[in-house]
Amino acid sequence: MGFPVGYTEVFLPKLFLHTISFLGLIRNLIFTLFNYLGLSDFLETDPVWPHNPTRTSPESPPVSALFIREILPVIKFEELVVVGDPPESCAVCLYEFEGGEEIRWLRNCSHVFHRACLDRWMDHEQTTCPLCRTPFVPDELRDEFNQRLWAASGVADLYSDYSWVQGL
Template sequence: MGFPVGYTEVFLPKLFVHTLSFLGFIRNLISALFNFMGLTNFLETDAVWPENPTRTTPEHPPVSALLIREILPVIKYEELVVVGDQPESCAVCLYEFEGGEEIRWLRNCRHVFHRACLDRWMDHDKKTCPLCRTSFVPDELQGEFNQRLWAASGIADFYGEYSSVPGL
């Protein structure tokens, strides 16, 4: 026994694949020609990219994200004073920091991120550093944060209504 040398029924798909490959080559050749001549505006592309993807936020961020934003300071990168080496880039988007950009400096772990990157992280109901998973909320403010989160979530109102009912 051995392997067959060829299959006659594979001919049609092989021809189809070669045709598609040739059409892709022609498309790339025309695209390169238009780029060379400076006529890229005449080419239609399927991809539509947002102008600034780091600035997108949901309509209703979680209550915890709003409270954490009040706690975490927003400063300009040029105002950041760090003992040792200053961070060069944001670990979320991997872009380098520039002087006038707004950043958030985490108190617990001392990591630095672009404001928009960290806000977007919090909008997904994340409450820890994207790098080391240390809590955003400093230990000394954790009790106050929990009380404010409990009050803002509406649970306090629910229990407040029934607390005057005997037996509850």
């Protein structure tokens, strides 16, 4: 029996790999030429990804996020006093906490996050902990928060403008 002498299937991948290698060589030659001529600023070396609006923060955060930021203080990680072992890393970005970093400590569930990570989470109208879904606003401040949010939304002004309808 034995193996056949020629494999036609192997020829196509070899040709493809050689073509890709040749194109890579041409690309490197062009980059070298542009660097030599001092024109490297005209070459885009970083990949350009299409704009994805769901991955970026909104330009102006929602009113609820602004009010929640007032409620949740920013502290330095080294100032955090926790019963038991302190958290090692942020559950949003997975980076370890360092002494001077700004963090937000959630009073309702005691989870800790980098300030920027939690602020970005709130900018997308999230009002609960990213880990356990406990509301950011403590129960004792819930009524005050809702009143401020209602007043800031402009509904109160709209209601007062049309209160004359009740008299008809």
